[in-house]
Amino acid sequence: MSTFRRALVVLAVLAAAACAGEGNSAPIALSWEPMDDLNAGLPDAVRVYSGVDAVAPLRAWYVLVRPGGGVALRVAAAADSDGVETSSEIAERTAARVVLNGGYFRMGEVPMRHVGLLMVDGEIVEPAVDSVLRDGERYYLARGALGFLTDGSPDIAWVSSREGVLYAWDDPPPNRPERRITQLDLEGLPVWPARDAVAAGPVLVMDGAVRVTTDAEVFFGTKIPDQNPRTAAGVTGDGELVVVVIDGRQRGSRGVDLIELAEIMLNLGSVEAVNLDGGGSTTLVVDGVLVNRPLGSQTERQVMSALLILEQ
Numbered sequence: 001m002s003t004f005r006r007a008l009v010v011l012a013v014l015a016a017a018a019c020a021g022e023g024n025s026a027p028i029a030l031s032w033e034p035m036d037d038l039n040a041g042l043p044d045a046v047r048v049y050s051g052v053d054a055v056a057p058l059r060a061w062y063v064l065v066r067p068g069g070g071v072a073l074r075v076a077a078a079a080d081s082d083g084v085e086t087s088s089e090i091a092e093r094t095a096a097r098v099v100l101n102g103g104y105f106r107m108g109e110v111p112m113r114h115v116g117l118l119m120v121d122g123e124i125v126e127p128a129v130d131s132v133l134r135d136g137e138r139y140y141l142a143r144g145a146l147g148f149l150t151d152g153s154p155d156i157a158w159v160s161s162r163e164g165v166l167y168a169w170d171d172p173p174p175n176r177p178e179r180r181i182t183q184l185d186l187e188g189l190p191v192w193p194a195r196d197a198v199a200a201g202p203v204l205v206m207d208g209a210v211r212v213t214t215d216a217e218v219f220f221g222t223k224i225p226d227q228n229p230r231t232a233a234g235v236t237g238d239g240e241l242v243v244v245v246i247d248g249r250q251r252g253s254r255g256v257d258l259i260e261l262a263e264i265m266l267n268l269g270s271v272e273a274v275n276l277d278g279g280g281s282t283t284l285v286v287d288g289v290l291v292n293r294p295l296g297s298q299t300e301r302q303v304m305s306a307l308l309i310l311e312q
Contacts, residue, residue, distance in 0.1 A: 030060055058253050058256070078302070088285050128199060243307060245292050
């Protein structure tokens with residue numbers, strides 16, 4: 001796609017960012033370059049790019065993957081007894097060429113618990129979240145998830161689960177602050193044929209347009225919409241997977257809010273995209289090398305789930 005070959009992507013996000021409450025004073029201008037040193041050893045179906053905006057400032061990376069082409073897409077759950085591993089540890093254990101952090105999890109709990117859907121090799125490790133409490137009120141919801149379908153293709157949807165079956169929504173239940181959905185009706189929803197899946201949210205792009213469903217997925221009242229380090233995944237019009245990592249909370253890279261992240265995903269050709277876990281969990285490991293700098297260091301936070309790109 002020509003979108004992926006452009007050296008400069010200029011994102012006109014001033015109005016959207018202002019609506020998100022960030023009040024940024026300049027549009028993001030990420031200059032993308034292929035990482036030839038990494039790409040030389042990767043399968044032709046996998047390409048890694050780095051991006052810099054010195055003004056914002058931002059440091060970012062994306063990986064473009066053509067399904068098939070000698071590579072497989074998978075989701076992994078941490079295998080250590082405490083339920084967490086670093087992305088580098090997962091890469092070493094699975095021999096994955098590329099590993100990124102996956103979904104949310106509750107830190108400090110024993111045992112730790114994945115927050116939202118986690119499905120590995122057809123087995124649901126953790127079901128989809130179907131409700132949350134906000135200000136003492138229970139909201140019923142469906143959150144965004146990335147799935148690798150039984151035919152090997154990537155897909156993004158708002159997903160519910162019931163009795164071991166996944167269902168996809170065309171539109172999420174329309175929650176709003178102080179206007180909540182009080183029950184879920186899954187009758188008539190199509191089965192989502194995922195082999196592997198991980199949820200986080202919110203959805204950023206759908207049907208080729210920015211659509212950040214923060215309210216519907218009940219992320220209002222949290223820090224998730226704010227400016228943060230980010231990991232996100234998208235699907236292009238050609239069915240390719242594009243995954244993005246953006247450093248944040250450091251002098252050389254401030255991070256982005258959800259509207260800015262959605263515009264980045266759109267400009268990289270995504271027709272669907274979803275926000276994954278971010279903050280200190282944000283990691284990109286390629287051939288055993290930690291590419292980004294989580295929170296400005298080379299120390300990785302352990303995570304409960306990860307996205308894998310494996311050579312077949």
